[in-house]
Amino acid sequence: MSDSARLAQLLFPHITQTPAQLMEQVYPPRELPEGAVVTRFAPSPTGFMHIGNVFTSLVAERAAHLSGGRVILRIEDTDKKREVEGGAELIVRGLSDFGIYFDEGVLPGGEQGAYGPYRQSMRAELYHVFCKDLVERGLAYPCFCTEDELAEYRARQEQAGVTPGYWGEYAEKCRSRSYDEIKALVDAGKPYVVRLRSPGKPGGRVKLRDVIRGEIEMEENFIDVVLLKSDGIPTYHFAHVVDDTLMRVTQVIRGEEWVASAPIHLQLFWLCGLKTPKYAHVSPLMKEDGGAKRKLSKRKDPEAAVSYFSEQGYPASAVTEYLLTIANSGFEDWRRQNREAPCSEFPFSLKKMSLSGALFDLVKLQSVSAEVISRMTAEEVCESVLAWAKEYDADLYARLSADKSFAAGIFAIDRGGKKPRKDIAKWSDVRGYASYFFDDMLTRESADTLPDGETRRAILQAYLEVLDAADDKDTWFEKIRGLCAPLGFCPDVKQYKESPEQYRGHVGDVSAVIRMALTGRLNTPDLHAITALLGQERCLARIKDYMEKEC
RNA sequence: GGCCCGUUGGUCAAGCGGCUAAGACGCCGCCCUUUCACGGCGGAAACAUGGGUUCGAUUCCCGUACGGGUCACCA
Numbered sequence: 001m002s003d004s005a006r007l008a009q010l011l012f013p014h015i016t017q018t019p020a021q022l023m024e025q026v027y028p029p030r031e032l033p034e035g036a037v038v039t040r041f042a043p044s045p046t047g048f049m050h051i052g053n054v055f056t057s058l059v060a061e062r063a064a065h066l067s068g069g070r071v072i073l074r075i076e077d078t079d080k081k082r083e084v085e086g087g088a089e090l091i092v093r094g095l096s097d098f099g100i101y102f103d104e105g106v107l108p109g110g111e112q113g114a115y116g117p118y119r120q121s122m123r124a125e126l127y128h129v130f131c132k133d134l135v136e137r138g139l140a141y142p143c144f145c146t147e148d149e150l151a152e153y154r155a156r157q158e159q160a161g162v163t164p165g166y167w168g169e170y171a172e173k174c175r176s177r178s179y180d181e182i183k184a185l186v187d188a189g190k191p192y193v194v195r196l197r198s199p200g201k202p203g204g205r206v207k208l209r210d211v212i213r214g215e216i217e218m219e220e221n222f223i224d225v226v227l228l229k230s231d232g233i234p235t236y237h238f239a240h241v242v243d244d245t246l247m248r249v250t251q252v253i254r255g256e257e258w259v260a261s262a263p264i265h266l267q268l269f270w271l272c273g274l275k276t277p278k279y280a281h282v283s284p285l286m287k288e289d290g291g292a293k294r295k296l297s298k299r300k301d302p303e304a305a306v307s308y309f310s311e312q313g314y315p316a317s318a319v320t321e322y323l324l325t326i327a328n329s330g331f332e333d334w335r336r337q338n339r340e341a342p343c344s345e346f347p348f349s350l351k352k353m354s355l356s357g358a359l360f361d362l363v364k365l366q367s368v369s370a371e372v373i374s375r376m377t378a379e380e381v382c383e384s385v386l387a388w389a390k391e392y393d394a395d396l397y398a399r400l401s402a403d404k405s406f407a408a409g410i411f412a413i414d415r416g417g418k419k420p421r422k423d424i425a426k427w428s429d430v431r432g433y434a435s436y437f438f439d440d441m442l443t444r445e446s447a448d449t450l451p452d453g454e455t456r457r458a459i460l461q462a463y464l465e466v467l468d469a470a471d472d473k474d475t476w477f478e479k480i481r482g483l484c485a486p487l488g489f490c491p492d493v494k495q496y497k498e499s500p501e502q503y504r505g506h507v508g509d510v511s512a513v514i515r516m517a518l519t520g521r522l523n524t525p526d527l528h529a530i531t532a533l534l535g536q537e538r539c540l541a542r543i544k545d546y547m548e549k550e551c
Numbered sequence: 552g553g554c555c556c557g558u559u560g561g562u563c564a565a566g567c568g569g570c571u572a573a574g575a576c577g578c579c580g581c582c583c584u585u586u587c588a589c590g591g592c593g594g595a596a597a598c599a600u601g602g603g604u605u606c607g608a609u610u611c612c613c614g615u616a617c618g619g620g621u622c623a624c625c626a
Contacts (some may be wrong), residue, residue: 256620423587
């Protein structure tokens, strides 16, 4: 038995399987149609859901499903220091709230799929199988260096101006230990990590063919990176190689921050004798900050957290739709041509993704969201508002649910037709949008564009005599027009424009006064509908109140 | 600092050797309109920079500047 075989046995006495056995017997190739792609989203359960997570997972989901393949949700919980209780559930639920559905992995209903377990903390043995193989072949070794020693090396390397890390002469100490030496250390209970014995050389080159970014040439890895931490749990690098191999992932879609470590991954695949998946590195979402661009930051930017969007009440579909416009610029054109089609029909393409990080633009999101909401039916809007308010605005919820048909009436105004309004971009806008429907929330904004008090009084006095909230729209309109002539206003805007000097104003000015009396605003949806919804008594009361206080 | 990547209007972006350099958001104006919207039309607004290559560069190459990423027993 060779030294390395004895070493492998010493380090992993409990492992009996080989990588090949695992791959043939436990995790065989998937049976999928030609061209189908398997992707995955692999977050770490830190208890914080970044909007960038939604973006990357959306991209992975689209790429897989458009090809007829599958997406996996895997939890990367190999760092207990960062892990937060319930963090995984938060992500799983968050993603499903955004309508991003996974085929297997950690799903809302629990784990599902034949290639699990899907939490890395449950996969220790699998990593050990591959690691043992590497040790056996002399490609990995235990390292007993302490943090202090490592820090010292780093200091020396920095001083010398050479690449920091465990390599070359700095790696000699543990690289060259004999079996007996190691055995003594292990028996003495000394903690160790397992490191890769990298065959790379400084100056060596590797090429990465990235689906989004094209060919990238980089320096090859020559660092003896850690494969297994001292607690026996793998680092990201090693877990990535083992998991994506075993789960039969064909395309690794991940953040751009991983490009730099791709040489490590490529080398690991190669040394393990495995086929490398395709890589697609997605650019991060950026934020404008004092004229400069930077990554959206969880600390500085409230909109980095997905909770921000639910709190504000952006429909999840609006957020994903906006994200899609960032992902593929062709989306907007497609949307204009396919107003009602579900996003899933959009021919998303990884290749068309932008290389530079896009600024996350809340103003644009508002516009997209207003568009999305304008396409909803009154019932959908009403339900969504209610669901949102129940969680985030108890007062509004109480008001709306106290009289559901009244609430439904509010959202039915100017909605559902060919020209829906777009003045609700998020559910938190609703309180401001609908406040005047409630007597105790009615306030009147100041308006110096209205006729003088005396005129306003005359208009309202006349309107009071004919007002009937039950009128149909044409009758209502004719009554408004009827108010005009006796008071010196023109009942027809076109006519007014021909000779404005003959009038004190036009029918629009008259209705502005009525609108102000009824709603306290200059800007509201269809006045007739509002009048009807408010009802005779309330309309009369509001007009009288206005005449008393403001005329 | 080393290694990668990027740079078209305020923002997202088409473009892939020859164009008056699309479109969307935002902004401004006009039209439509009972108000408010919606919609329509129009406007201001861009190829970071210096060298090449070429008959011709936004497009190809090199340098510079600026921006981003990364250099852990974190992912």
